[in-house]
Amino acid sequence: MESIQSALKQWSQDNNKFQQRLNEARNSLLADPIVKKALDQVSVTDEMLEQGLIKLYELQKELHHCHDCPGLSNCPNMMRGYQPELMVTRKALDLRYHPCSLKTNEESARKQRQLxxxxxxxxxxxxxxxxxxxxxxxxxxxxxxxxxxxxxxxxxxxxxxxxxxxxxxxxxxxxxxxxxxxxxxxxxxxxxxxxxxxxxxxxxxxxxxxxxxxxxxxxxxxxxxxxxxxxxxxxxxxxxxxxxxxxxxxxxxxxxxxxxxxxxxxxxxxxxxxxxxxxxxxxxxxxxxxxxxxxxxxxxxxxxxxxxx
Missing domain, CATH: 3.40.50.300 (P-loop containing nucleotide triphosphate hydrolases)
Structure with a gap:
């Protein structure tokens, strides 16, 4: 019985630590200037924010890649040459991807060469x-x-x-x-x-x-x-x-x-x-x-x- 109580206590402590790390990660995410700037441009509720954290993590990761852009050929984003924009769809946070200036210039140059x-x-x-x-x-x-x-x-x-x-x-x-x-x-x-x-x-x-x-x-x-x-x-x-x-x-x-x-x-x-x-x-x-x-x-x-x- 004592071993069970000890295990439950350990589990509770681990769970608290895990929750603490989650809260720290959440707070760090929402304090990121790139994320804050994106959130300032849309109207969101607390519920939408909590449910859309995964989208915000994705936004943060991709836009930081863009901020430290290594060039189009070495672009680490999920879609090379595309960057995300935060938007609200059906009362939920979502991302829309559009080509960056380097991708646009590459495509324009390709069309010029073809023409x-x-x-x-x-x-x-x-x-x-x-x-x-x-x-x-x-x-x-x-x-x-x-x-x-x-x-x-x-x-x-x-x-x-x-x-x-x-x-x-x-x-x-x-x-x-x-x-x-x-x-x-x-x-x-x-x-x-x-x-x-x-x-x-x-x-x-x-x-x-x-x-x-x-x-x-x-x-x-x-x-x-x-x-x-x-x-x-x-x-x-x-x-x-x-x-x-x-x-x-x-x-x-x-x-x-x-x-x-x-x-x-x-x-x-x-x-x-x-x-x-x-x-x-x-x-x-x-x-x-x-x-x-x-x-x-x-x-x-x-x-x-x-x-x-």
Missing amino acids: IKSLYVPKDILKATFDRLDRDHEREEASRKALAFALGANPGEDGQGLYFYGKFGVGKTHLMGAVANELRDRGIETYIVYTPDFFREMKSSIGDGTFQEKIDMVKKAQVLILDDIGAETISGWIRDDVLGAILQHRMLENLPTLFTSNYDYDELEDHLSYSERGGIEELKAKRIMERIKHFTTFVNVEGANRRSR
């Missing part, structure tokens, strides 16, 4: 940053202007862009990659488009019905970089209905456009005045160039050909 193949650029360009650029005297001014643009760009308010002119291989596209990566870090949507491939793709998109969707995406990008303009075979349709339409929209909406080219302003105007049929349309070329000149700052990129090293 416009000419958005593909070399991996070394995608990794370009200002702190990795070659620090030489010849490109100092160009690097300084590129960085100033990247740090101060304000799409929708200021539509002023840059026109990088220079010979083959001096690093114009690499500078633009650094600009795009800095803008990305600031949360500014930026497209780098290799212009010759883009114009060819726009011509073929007439047949598959994707022309309007493609041109709208490029027209409305917060910052657009047209790489190697002038290297394409020009036609009146490409110049007026594609390039002209893109630049007109971006000019009206104060969306900056940046260019790289082996042609200066005058040489590009000559290039745009010719069509594939051999005609010369100087007036139409001047209209395009007036938009480019008025909304860009000319930057001469000098230096040796880095591709031959």
Whole structure:
């Protein structure tokens, strides 16, 4: 009999300790700033709170992962790239999951790559940053202007862009990659488009019905970089209905456009005045160039050909 009483007493003590640990865990959970913030945004009763502790534990765990985000590829959440939001459903606490900004950006980039193949650029360009650029005297001014643009760009308010002119291989596209990566870090949507491939793709998109969707995406990008303009075979349709339409929209909406080219302003105007049929349309070329000149700052990129090293 004494052994039974001793066992019951021990069980009672263990149960009290267990209950104490549960209360401590509950209080710690409800005191967590992340959980408190979530609860402040919904209306809950004490009963809903007690019955919804499991949901709150899940919320706490997942949002702490997000707070100390290790990157999308290493996301430890139950659904990679998704984060929970506390809500009330049928008078009970529940969680709704939605994609985080990294997941949204990944999905957006995937759709862009599927839609416009000419958005593909070399991996070394995608990794370009200002702190990795070659620090030489010849490109100092160009690097300084590129960085100033990247740090101060304000799409929708200021539509002023840059026109990088220079010979083959001096690093114009690499500078633009650094600009795009800095803008990305600031949360500014930026497209780098290799212009010759883009114009060819726009011509073929007439047949598959994707022309309007493609041109709208490029027209409305917060910052657009047209790489190697002038290297394409020009036609009146490409110049007026594609390039002209893109630049007109971006000019009206104060969306900056940046260019790289082996042609200066005058040489590009000559290039745009010719069509594939051999005609010369100087007036139409001047209209395009007036938009480019008025909304860009000319930057001469000098230096040796880095591709031959």
